[in-house]
Amino acid sequence: MTIDEIKNVVLEIIQDIDDEADLENLNSGEALRDQLDLDSMDFLDIVMELRKRYQIQIPEADYPQLATLDSCVNYLTPRLKAA
Amino acid sequence: MPQLSEDQRIVITGVGLASPNADNLQDYRSNLLAGQSGISEMELRYIGKVPAGLCTFPETKYRKKKENKRGTRAGCLGVYVANEAMQDAGLDGFSQYAQNRTGVYIGLTEHGTVETENEIYNLSQFEYNTDFWSHHHNPRTVLNNPAGEITMNLGISGPHYSIGGACAAGNAAVIQGAQMLKLGEVDMALAGGISESTGSFGIFASFKAEGALGVHQDPTKACRPFDTGRNGIVVSEGACVFVMERLDKALARNCRIYGELVGYAMNSDARDFVLPYGPRQAECMQLALDRAGLKPEDIDIINTHATGTKQGDIEECNAIRSLFKNCPHTYVNNTKSIIGHAMGAAGVLELAGNLPAFADNQVHPTINVDTLDPECALPNLVTNEPRQLETVKTILNNSFGMVGINSVVIVKKMTST
Numbered sequence: 001m002t003i004d005e006i007k008n009v010v011l012e013i014i015q016d017i018d019d020e021a022d023l024e025n026l027n028s029g030e031a032l033r034d035q036l037d038l039d040s041m042d043f044l045d046i047v048m049e050l051r052k053r054y055q056i057q058i059p060e061a062d063y064p065q066l067a068t069l070d071s072c073v074n075y076l077t078p079r080l081k082a083a
Numbered sequence: 084m085p086q087l088s089e090d091q092r093i094v095i096t097g098v099g100l101a102s103p104n105a106d107n108l109q110d111y112r113s114n115l116l117a118g119q120s121g122i123s124e125m126e127l128r129y130i131g132k133v134p135a136g137l138c139t140f141p142e143t144k145y146r147k148k149k150e151n152k153r154g155t156r157a158g159c160l161g162v163y164v165a166n167e168a169m170q171d172a173g174l175d176g177f178s179q180y181a182q183n184r185t186g187v188y189i190g191l192t193e194h195g196t197v198e199t200e201n202e203i204y205n206l207s208q209f210e211y212n213t214d215f216w217s218h219h220h221n222p223r224t225v226l227n228n229p230a231g232e233i234t235m236n237l238g239i240s241g242p243h244y245s246i247g248g249a250c251a252a253g254n255a256a257v258i259q260g261a262q263m264l265k266l267g268e269v270d271m272a273l274a275g276g277i278s279e280s281t282g283s284f285g286i287f288a289s290f291k292a293e294g295a296l297g298v299h300q301d302p303t304k305a306c307r308p309f310d311t312g313r314n315g316i317v318v319s320e321g322a323c324v325f326v327m328e329r330l331d332k333a334l335a336r337n338c339r340i341y342g343e344l345v346g347y348a349m350n351s352d353a354r355d356f357v358l359p360y361g362p363r364q365a366e367c368m369q370l371a372l373d374r375a376g377l378k379p380e381d382i383d384i385i386n387t388h389a390t391g392t393k394q395g396d397i398e399e400c401n402a403i404r405s406l407f408k409n410c411p412h413t414y415v416n417n418t419k420s421i422i423g424h425a426m427g428a429a430g431v432l433e434l435a436g437n438l439p440a441f442a443d444n445q446v447h448p449t450i451n452v453d454t455l456d457p458e459c460a461l462p463n464l465v466t467n468e469p470r471q472l473e474t475v476k477t478i479l480n481n482s483f484g485m486v487g488i489n490s491v492v493i494v495k496k497m498t499s500t
Binding site for chain 1: 217222
């Protein structure tokens with residue numbers, strides 16, 4: 001998957017969690033939680049959805065790497081290269 | 084009624100509801116008087132098409148779609164009816180009672196069944212690998228879930244919990260709310276019942292296995308208590324919450340009072356897992372009458388529990404006959420024939436549907452009684468058309484459940500204090 005495709009997957013998952021989320025004005029370098037109505041359970045939703053779609057296991061120790069959209073993409077790029 | 088001080092007298096001052104045929108009390112009452120069934124047909128996983136009562140209401144009126152997805156159907160129903168009840172009572176915004184002095188008591192027949200079935204179905208899509216089991220399972224299935232979702236939505240920091248009482252649970256929650264008010268534990272109680280049971284194939288399948296699932300070519304005719312053609316229960320979702328408060332406070336704020344909870348009782352059959360037992364139901368009604376200081380002939384309307392099963396309906400009719408045999412002015416009706424069996428919400432939804440009788444003096448009909456079972460032929464059974472009475476001052480509401488649990492509440496019209 002390309003970087004843009006991965007970015008779109010993450011945004012699509014967030015949209016599915018909260019269809020009122022303002023993704024248009026999202027700053028990709030800032031923490032998602034500071035900009036969107038997301039809590040820890042929502043992040044677990046993101047992790048679960050990635051697991052369901054791409055069979056990737058994200059260990060709890062790596063959760064901080066999902067803090068921003070950019071860090072999500074950086075973290076997922078090598079893991080979804082073949083997807 | 085035994086003389087009680089006003090701070091020991093409990094009144095209902097708000098009603099919020101979601102029924103298969105309405106999402107507010109006014110429409111609900113109109114549809115009950117018109118005998119407008121709320122039963123339709125639904126397609127359910129594994130079991131196929133079944134008659135059921137499904138609710139239509141503005142689900143995002145009081146919380147976001149995101150929160151509805153996070154929570155349970157029971158929570159979604161609960162948040163709607165609790166907010167509606169508060170508004171109906173003129174208490175939205177907690178202007179009169181503090182959030183930490185408000186209690187939420189919700190009757191449930193079961194909870195967690197729907198969520199567990201959904202999770203197992205989800206797991207089956209992933210070869211039963213438990214890595215795919217949802218982190219939402221625990222908060223969705225804890226038994227306080229629906230009551231807790233209400234407190235989160237309304238910022239209520241007083242006590243909340245569920246009352247597990249099978250199909251007697253709604254009335255049981257009202258009783259719990261009244262007791263907490265009398266004890267001074269809370270100043271306002273949001274008490275009622277919720278059912279999300281239509282989401283569970285297992286509930287339908289189990290009733291079917293017991294030979295107790297109501298079916299009919301026309302789903303609106305599937306629920307037919309007291310009729311010779313009855314063949315079982317029609318499962319419905321639904322919810323109803325009452326605002327309950329002490330009479331002195333209600334009078335002080337000069338609010339509308341739907342009625343006073345003058346009598347209530349609960350007891351146990353102590354006999355059988357599923358079969359009801361009329362003699363104990365009669366004892367429960369008598370206990371409620373005693374608490375209210377009323378005689379059987381003082382009751383204007385008996386709203387029956389009858390679900391449309393062969394034995395259950397007869398047991399209740401026998402119980403009513405034994406107590407009300409000399410009561411020519413006591414009328415009997417049944418709400419389930421119109422809305423199905425809303426399980427944990429049944430008692431309160433059915434009571435709510437009859438409370439407006441204090442204003443319009445009508446007894447809503449029991450529908451689908453084409454051929455009355457002689458064993459259910461109670462005098463003054465109101466069938467198929469509403470009955471206009473001169474006055475309605477007292478309603479006795481029955482609600483019974485599996486494993487032998489009985490609950491009865493008696494509500495009296497407020498005339499003067």
